[in-house]
Amino acid sequence: MSAYSMHNQDKTCWNCPAIDLAGMVDFRACGQSLQISKARSDDSDTYILARCKRNPGLGVYDPTTITFAECPEWIERPYGYLLRDMRVMILGIDGYLGWTLALWLGNLGIKVSGIDNYNRRNWVKERGAHTVVPISRMSERLHAATSVLGIDINFREIDIMDRARLAEFIDEVKPEAIVHYAECPSAPYSMIDAEHAILVQENNVLGTLGLLFIMRDLVPETSLIKLGTMGEYGTPLTGRPIFEGIFPADAILKWDNREWSLGGELTPRDPVSFYHVSKVQDTFNVYESCKYWWLRSYDVMQGVIYGIHTDQVAADERLRTRFDIDEWFGTVINRFVAQAVIGFPLSIYGAGEQLRGFIALEDAMQCMVRLIASPPDPGQYGVVNQMSGYCSIRSLAETVAEIGSQEFGLTVRIQRVENPRVEADIHPFEPIYDNLPKEFAFQPKVSPEMEIYRMFELLTQPSIKQRIEEKKHLILPRTWWSGQKKPVETLEVIDEVEYAPRAKVYLS
Amino acid sequence: MIFIKNRKRRLVIIGVDGVPYRLIRDLSQTGIMPHTASLIKQGILRQMASSIPEVSSVAWSSIITGKNPAEHGIFGFTDLAPATYRLSFPNFSDLKAPPFWYHDPKRRSVIINVPSTYPAESLNGVLISGFVALDIERATYPKTLIPRLMDMDYRIDVDSQKAHSSLDLFLKHLDQTLKARIKAYRYLWENIDWDTFMVVFTETDRLSHFLWDAYEDPSHKYHQAFLRHFSQIDEAIGEIKSRTNEDDSIILLSDHGFERTEKNVYISSYLKNEGFLKLKKPSSGNYSDIDHHTRAFALDPARIYIHLKGKYPRGSVEKEDRDKVICDLEALFSSIEIQGKKVIKRIYRKEEIFFGPLSPYAPDLVLLPHQGFDLKAGLKAKEPYGKDIFTGKHTQHDAFLLVSDHSDDDIMPNNPSVFDIAHIIGRLCNGNTTPND
Ligand SMILES: NC(=O)c1ccc[n+]([C@@H]2O[C@H](COP(=O)([O-])OP(=O)(O)OC[C@H]3O[C@@H](n4cnc5c(N)ncnc54)[C@H](O)[C@@H]3O)[C@@H](O)[C@H]2O)c1
Ligand SMILES: [Zn+2]
Numbered sequence: 001m002s003a004y005s006m007h008n009q010d011k012t013c014w015n016c017p018a019i020d021l022a023g024m025v026d027f028r029a030c031g032q033s034l035q036i037s038k039a040r041s042d043d044s045d046t047y048i049l050a051r052c053k054r055n056p057g058l059g060v061y062d063p064t065t066i067t068f069a070e071c072p073e074w075i076e077r078p079y080g081y082l083l084r085d086m087r088v089m090i091l092g093i094d095g096y097l098g099w100t101l102a103l104w105l106g107n108l109g110i111k112v113s114g115i116d117n118y119n120r121r122n123w124v125k126e127r128g129a130h131t132v133v134p135i136s137r138m139s140e141r142l143h144a145a146t147s148v149l150g151i152d153i154n155f156r157e158i159d160i161m162d163r164a165r166l167a168e169f170i171d172e173v174k175p176e177a178i179v180h181y182a183e184c185p186s187a188p189y190s191m192i193d194a195e196h197a198i199l200v201q202e203n204n205v206l207g208t209l210g211l212l213f214i215m216r217d218l219v220p221e222t223s224l225i226k227l228g229t230m231g232e233y234g235t236p237l238t239g240r241p242i243f244e245g246i247f248p249a250d251a252i253l254k255w256d257n258r259e260w261s262l263g264g265e266l267t268p269r270d271p272v273s274f275y276h277v278s279k280v281q282d283t284f285n286v287y288e289s290c291k292y293w294w295l296r297s298y299d300v301m302q303g304v305i306y307g308i309h310t311d312q313v314a315a316d317e318r319l320r321t322r323f324d325i326d327e328w329f330g331t332v333i334n335r336f337v338a339q340a341v342i343g344f345p346l347s348i349y350g351a352g353e354q355l356r357g358f359i360a361l362e363d364a365m366q367c368m369v370r371l372i373a374s375p376p377d378p379g380q381y382g383v384v385n386q387m388s389g390y391c392s393i394r395s396l397a398e399t400v401a402e403i404g405s406q407e408f409g410l411t412v413r414i415q416r417v418e419n420p421r422v423e424a425d426i427h428p429f430e431p432i433y434d435n436l437p438k439e440f441a442f443q444p445k446v447s448p449e450m451e452i453y454r455m456f457e458l459l460t461q462p463s464i465k466q467r468i469e470e471k472k473h474l475i476l477p478r479t480w481w482s483g484q485k486k487p488v489e490t491l492e493v494i495d496e497v498e499y500a501p502r503a504k505v506y507l508s
Numbered sequence: 509m510i511f512i513k514n515r516k517r518r519l520v521i522i523g524v525d526g527v528p529y530r531l532i533r534d535l536s537q538t539g540i541m542p543h544t545a546s547l548i549k550q551g552i553l554r555q556m557a558s559s560i561p562e563v564s565s566v567a568w569s570s571i572i573t574g575k576n577p578a579e580h581g582i583f584g585f586t587d588l589a590p591a592t593y594r595l596s597f598p599n600f601s602d603l604k605a606p607p608f609w610y611h612d613p614k615r616r617s618v619i620i621n622v623p624s625t626y627p628a629e630s631l632n633g634v635l636i637s638g639f640v641a642l643d644i645e646r647a648t649y650p651k652t653l654i655p656r657l658m659d660m661d662y663r664i665d666v667d668s669q670k671a672h673s674s675l676d677l678f679l680k681h682l683d684q685t686l687k688a689r690i691k692a693y694r695y696l697w698e699n700i701d702w703d704t705f706m707v708v709f710t711e712t713d714r715l716s717h718f719l720w721d722a723y724e725d726p727s728h729k730y731h732q733a734f735l736r737h738f739s740q741i742d743e744a745i746g747e748i749k750s751r752t753n754e755d756d757s758i759i760l761l762s763d764h765g766f767e768r769t770e771k772n773v774y775i776s777s778y779l780k781n782e783g784f785l786k787l788k789k790p791s792s793g794n795y796s797d798i799d800h801h802t803r804a805f806a807l808d809p810a811r812i813y814i815h816l817k818g819k820y821p822r823g824s825v826e827k828e829d830r831d832k833v834i835c836d837l838e839a840l841f842s843s844i845e846i847q848g849k850k851v852i853k854r855i856y857r858k859e860e861i862f863f864g865p866l867s868p869y870a871p872d873l874v875l876l877p878h879q880g881f882d883l884k885a886g887l888k889a890k891e892p893y894g895k896d897i898f899t900g901k902h903t904q905h906d907a908f909l910l911v912s913d914h915s916d917d918d919i920m921p922n923n924p925s926v927f928d929i930a931h932i933i934g935r936l937c938n939g940n941t942t943p944n945d
Contacts, residue, residue: 022642029717031668062595064794
C-alpha cells in the first residue's frame with residue numbers, strides 16, 4: 001500500500017474515459033449487439049466489449065478486468081491515481097472557482113483547457129461593482145500561468161450557448177473530464193427582475209442542456225462534473241436529513257399504514273431563488289441524460305465557498321482569482337471579512353440562525369481532483385454534498401469578528417438587518433456529507449480560522465482595502481425576493497461580541 | 509496414381525452455423541430442404557466432430573486453418589491476456605496460423621461472414637468478417653466495398669438483444685440479416701473473378717439458441733417460422749448450386765451441432781462452493797477480483813485453468829501441486845448431479861486434446877456435458893444452475909460435413925472433424941495438401 005489513500009485503485013476501465021465501449025456479446029446465444037444496453041444484469045453471461053483509446057494494442061477486452069492500480073496510464077498522485085496527461089476542460093474557467101481549479105489541475109500535470117465568455121465580469125460591471133482583489137485580463141492570466149507556473153492552458157472565448165463553437169472545441173480537445181462551472185452563480189441577481197430571472201435560467205438551464213447533447217454525440221465516455229448547490233435542497237422544517245441527492249437504500253416512506261422503499265429515488269428539492277431553481281432544473285436534465293444516453297456525471301451540491309488561497313493563485317498578483325463583496329456576487333464569509341476590514345458592521349440577515357454548509361476554496365479544489373480521478377460508472381448520476389462543515393451565519397460572523405479584532409486589531413461590530421429573502425431564519429439542519437470522505441477519501445485540510453486569517457492578510461493591504469471602500473454602498477442588500485427595491489434596515493447592532501467558545505464551526 | 513490437374517479448380521464452401529447432422533438429414537428427407545437433399549444425393553454427407561470446446565470461434569478457426577487450438581491460438585471467445593486477469597476477446601489478429609486463403613496466394617477468395625475473422629485483413633480477394641465484429645469499417649476488405657454493403661443494409665449479425673424484448677422482432681431482423689447476406693453473396697459472386705467462394709450463414713445458430721424448442725415441438729407457435737428459415741437457407745443453397753459449373757466442388761458444413769437445453773450449469777459456482785475459487789469481492793464477478801487463494805477458475809464455456817504461481821499475478825498453486833488440484837477437480841466434476849442426473853460426461857485433460865506450441869495457454873481441463881446441460885463459466889452466477897430464455901445449446905459430436913466434387917472419392921474421412929476441412933480444401937483446390945503438414 002502506498003502512503004496516499006488510493007480511493008480509486010479498484011476502479012476499472014469500465015469507469016475510465018479513455019475507453020471505447022464498442023458493443024456487447026451474449027455467448028449463450030453467440031449473439032452480438034452493437035448497442036450497449038444498460039441492463040448489464042449481474043447473473044447474465046453478457047459481456048461488454050471495450051477498446052482502450054490510449055493503448056489499442058490491448059485489443060478487445062472486458063473493461064471490468066483492468067483496475068486503475070494495474071493500468072500504466074493511471075499514475076499515482078496525491079489525490080488518487082490520475083490519468084497520465086489527462087485532458088480536463090473547465091467551462092467557466094475565468095471565474096472564482098474555474099481559474100483556481102485551472103491552476104490547481106495544471107500543477108498536477110493535467111492538460112487543462114477551458115472556455116469562458118466573461119459573463120461574470122460583465123454582470124459585475126453592470127451592477128456597478130468590482131472584484132476587490134484585482135484580476136488580470138485573460139491573455140495576461142494565461143501568460144502568467146505559463147511563465148510563473150509553467151502551466152499551459154488551452155483557452156477559447158466561447159459562450160456555452162453557442163453550441164456549434166462549443167462542439168467544435170470539445171471535438172478538437174476530446175476532454176476526458178468536463179468540469180462545468182459556467183453558470184450565473186447568484187441568487188439575488190436572479191431576483192432583480194424578470195429580465196435577470198430569465199437571463200439566469202436561460203443561461204444556466206439551456207447552456208447545460210445543450211452541453212449534454214454535445215457530450216452525447218462527441219464524448220459520451222467523458223465524465224461530467226457539474227456544479228449544483230446545497231441551496232437546491234432548501235432547509236426542510238421537518239429536520240429530516242438532507243441526503244446526497246438520492247435516498248439511501250434503507251429509506252422508507254410510511255403512509256396510510258403502508259410502507260415503500262425510497263432507496264435510489266431523487267430526494268425532494270426545495271430551491272430558494274430562481275437561480276436555485278435553475279440548478280434544480282439542471283439536476284433533472286443531467287439525471288435524465290445519464291438515464292437516456294449512458295452519460296456519467298457527478299452533481300456537486302456545493303456548500304458556500306470562502307477564501308482566497310491556493311499556492312498557485314498566490315504565486316503572483318496576475319494569478320489571483322476574483323473576490324466579490326457586493327450584495328449580488330459576494331458570498332457570505334468573503335463579505336464578512338471585507339466588511340470587517342473597513343469597519344462596516346457585519347450584516348446578518350434576520351435572526352442569523354440560518355445554518356449553512358461551507359468549504360474553503362482549497363478544500364473545494366481537492367474535492368474536484370478526487371472526483372475527476374474517480375469517474376462514475378457509465379449511466380451513473382452520482383451526487384456529492386460538498387462541504388467540510390456547517391454552522392450558523394451568526395457564529396461565522398462572530399468568528400470573523402474575533403479574528404479581525406484579536407489578530408488584526410480591528411474594531412468589528414455585528415448587525416442584524418431585515419432579511420430580504422424568503423427563507424426560514426431559524427430551522428433544523430442535518431446535512432449528510434459522507435460520500436466525499438468515504439468514497440473519495442476527501443479530508444479537509446483548511447480550518448476556517450486559518451483561511452479567514454489569510455483573507456484578512458490579503459484584504460487589509462491598502463490597495464485592496466481601498467477597493468472595498470469604493471464599493472461600500474453595494475454591501476447592504478436592496479434586492480428583495482418580494483420585488484421591492486429598497487435598502488434593508490438595521491434591526492439590532494450587537495456591540496458586545498462574545499468570543500468564547502471559539503470553535504463554533506463544526507468540522508467533520 | 510492420382511493425376512494432378514494444373515488448371516485451378518473452383519471451390520464453393522457454404523457454412524451453416526450450428527446446424528446438426530440430424531437436422532440437415534431430417535429436413536432434407538421431409539422436403540423442407542429439397543435443394544440440400546439433391547446435393548446430398550450427389551455427394552457424401554457425414555456426421556462431423558466439432559472442436560473442444562464446441563464454440564464457433566474455436567470451431568471456425570480450426571476449420572479455416574486445419575490446426576489444433578494449441579497451434580492457432582483460439583481457445584474460446586474469451587481468454588485472459590498472459591500474466592494478467594484482463595478478460596480479452598481474441599479476434600482474427602490473434603489467430604496464429606494462416607487460414608486456407610493464404611495457402612495459395614494466386615487463388616482469389618471471397619470470404620463472407622466466417623466467425624472470428626474480425627478485423628478484416630488484406631488478401632487476394634474480398635473478406636467480410638463475421639461475429640464478433642464491432643464495426644463494418646474494420647470488418648470489410650477492401651474498404652471500397654463498404655458503400656455497397658451499406659446500400660444493401662448489410663448486417664454483420666442479427667442484434668441478439670432484440671430477442672429479449674420480442675421474438676417476432678427478432679425473427680424479422682433475422683430475416684433481414686439473411687436477405688442482406690444473400691444480396692452480398694450475389695453481388696460478390698457476380699462481380700469478382702474468384703477461385704474460392706465461402707459464405708457462412710450464422711442466422712441458423714441464433715435461431716436455434718432461442719427457438720430450438722419450436723423446432724422439436726410441431727405445435728409451438730414458432731414451429732413454422734423455424735422451418736421457414738431453414739427453407740430459405742435451402743433456397744440460398746439451391747441458388748448457389750445452380751450457379752456453379754460442372755467442375756466446381758462444393759462443401760456444405762456446420763461448425764457444431766445443437767440440442768435442447770434443459771439446464772444452464774455454472775461451473776464457477778461449484779468452484780466457489782468447493783473452495784477452488786475465491787473472489788476479492790464475492791458479488792463482483794470480475795476476473796480482476798480473483799484472489800490469491802484461488803486454485804482454479806473457469807472461462808466460458810467450460811474451460812478450467814489452474815491458478816499457477818508465476819503464470820498469474822496472484823497465482824498460488826505450485827507446479828508440483830498441479831496434478832493434485834487436477835485430480836481434485838476431476839473428482840468434483842465427475843460427481844456433480846442435478847436432480848439425479850450426472851452433469852459431466854467427459855473431462856479432458858489438456859494433454860489429451862491440445863497439441864502445439866501454444867499449449868501453455870490452453871486450459872488445463874475442458875468439460876463436456878451430458879445431454880441437455882449447457883455449461884457456462886458463470887462467474888457472476890449466484891446459483892449453481894438455472895434456466896433462461898435460451899432453449900437450444902451447442903453439441904460437440906453432431907456437426908456435419910457434405911462434400912460434392914468430381915475428383916477421387918477418398919477425400920472424405922470416415923470420421924471427419926473440423927480439423928480435416930482445410931486439408932480437404934487444399935486437395936480440392938489443386939490436389940495438394942495444406943503446407944507444412
Ligand atoms: N462560489 C460559491 O460559493 C458557489 C457555491 C455553490 C455553487 N457554486 C457554483 O459553482 C460554479 C462556479 O461558481 P463561481 O463562484 O466560480 O462563479 P463565477 O461566476 O465566478 O464563475 C462562473 C464562470 O462561468 C462563466 N460563464 C457564465 N455563463 C457563461 C456562458 N454562457 N458561457 C461561458 N461562460 C460562462 C462566467 O463568466 C464565470 O467566469 C457556478 O455554477 C456556481 O453556481 C458556487
Ligand atoms: Zn451458438
